[in-house]
Amino acid sequence: MGIRERLSGNESIALAMKQINPDVVAAFPITPSTEIPQYFSQFVANGKVDTEFVPVESEHSAMSACIGAQAAGARTMTATSANGLALMWEMLYIASAMKLPITMACVNRALSGPLNIHNDHSDSMGARDSGWIQIYSETNQEAYDNFIQGVRIGEHKSVQLPVMICQDGFITSHAVENIELMEDDEVKDFVGKYDPEHYLLNEKEPIAVGPLSLPSHTFEQKREQAQSMINAKKVILEVAKDFYKLTGRRYGLFEAYKLEDAELGIVVINSTAGTAKAVVDELREEGIKAGLLKIRVFRPFPADEIADALKNLKALAVMDKAESLSGVGGPLAAEIKSALYGKAHDMPVVNYIYGLGGRDVKTDDIKKVYDDLMEIMKKGSVKDTYRYLGLKE
Structure with a gap:
């Protein structure tokens, strides 16, 4: 039985993060996504989660911290909007090239200039070829559901890509709607435990992450990345099918x-x-x-x-x-x-x-x-x- 609640889109994402209980969240505030790490930091402060919350000095640093944490073997999340996403630009490509399934809430906002804090899709559309899976949300309910599914999609062994869950800034991020939440244990069981095959802190398998790649290897690496994105389509539908069985809420492409x-x-x-x-x-x-x-x-x-x-x-x-x-x-x-x-x-x-x-x-x-x-x-x-x-x- 779901939990009936009234939440904004940002609150819904923060609550989904709480229920998942990630290892690391690194974030820098930017309107209209600021509330997500703000709400989540309260869960950290109140001992509701075991997450290591990393407040950083910029969005570039936020994504850099996420990359380091995920590469080390930690399930990692963040949130941003507009100019914040643009400041992450270099690191977006690195996260996807390193096959790191970071989950990010992108609260869509117009990308400067001129400076504008309101909604359009210029931020995420600009990042459409950065190698991130992109899933969009009409309502607060969809933002919540998509975020939970996004974690499992990105971490799937045949995918291993970062996932961007998008919703409209202010229109859904700040508007309060009725929503049906899953129980905490249902969410945890659905996403499962993060169990990476290769990670930096595995003392039994010393590896390097992000080394120089010359013409003899880069082409093949990009082909592998592309195959992961192709594989993601089938995985998205498989995850949606399992989600429907659990919640009765049906999703497709x-x-x-x-x-x-x-x-x-x-x-x-x-x-x-x-x-x-x-x-x-x-x-x-x-x-x-x-x-x-x-x-x-x-x-x-x-x-x-x-x-x-x-x-x-x-x-x-x-x-x-x-x-x-x-x-x-x-x-x-x-x-x-x-x-x-x-x-x-x-x-x-x-x-x-x-x-x-x-x-x-x-x-x-x-x-x-x-x-x-x-x-x-x-x-x-x-x-x-x-x-x-x-x-x-």
């Missing part, structure tokens, strides 16, 4: 909402999915066959599965809460279009950049996207595929 017979569809990430679902429900009552696909797993990118879910649509909109500054659209749209090529490459696809710097997206905004899609469906084609939603121009 994405959520297909009323897509079975849909003619018009949108692809969206994180909390905006809740707003979009309300619009889909309204349109369905009007007899309009609308649907949506909410991305849960962005890395590894489930291209074949997404293409299969979207291939029967007559018009599609991809909504990016990040601007890649490529001149042709956002990062999610590029991935979706690539996935559809050769399977539904004649489908009209339009990309909307929206919500940058925390700009509100309302049901009226989502309705406009579906209105545009209806026009596109009638014409059977689209010219201006790169658009902005809610821009004052």
Whole structure:
């Protein structure tokens, strides 16, 4: 029986960390993720966990400490946002290259400049090719559930990669929602004991971590990293299946909402999915066959599965809460279009950049996207595929 509670997204993550009881947490405060290590440090101070809490002088140092701890054989966690994630940049690549399954809560916030503390996805999208598994969360419940699953995913013997659990800054991180928690012993049993095969403090197997790699080896190391990311897709589904048996809450690589017979569809990430679902429900009552696909797993990118879910649509909109500054659209749209090529490459696809710097997206905004899609469906084609939603121009 789950525990009914009312918690913010940040509290939910901190509580998940408490229930897991990691060996090490190293963190530096940055809005809007500051509350996660703040709440967790209280659990440390009150003796609720056995964790070694390491307050550091910067986010670069936080990830460096996480790398050292995880390489030594300790289950390690952290949290950050925006500029903090950017300051970790060098170390993100090192963590993944060293195959260290660190779990990080990324509370999405606009990446400077200009300086902005509100939500968009420019931070985690910028890190999309750093070798971290990325899982996104629509609600506080999903953030909690994803974090617990993320630990097991990253530590799986065929994966051994760091995992980034993302949620929208302030929108879910600070908003209080009803949530169903697992019992402490259920969480501990689910994630299991961390039992690394190779680690620095193993006196029976002296190893080096992070040595110089020359052209004779680097290519093969990167290929092995890539294989771990490929393996992660199957592991994510296996872990989700076990989680469903335990909690009754079902997760996949994405959520297909009323897509079975849909003619018009949108692809969206994180909390905006809740707003979009309300619009889909309204349109369905009007007899309009609308649907949506909410991305849960962005890395590894489930291209074949997404293409299969979207291939029967007559018009599609991809909504990016990040601007890649490529001149042709956002990062999610590029991935979706690539996935559809050769399977539904004649489908009209339009990309909307929206919500940058925390700009509100309302049901009226989502309705406009579906209105545009209806026009596109009638014409059977689209010219201006790169658009902005809610821009004052």
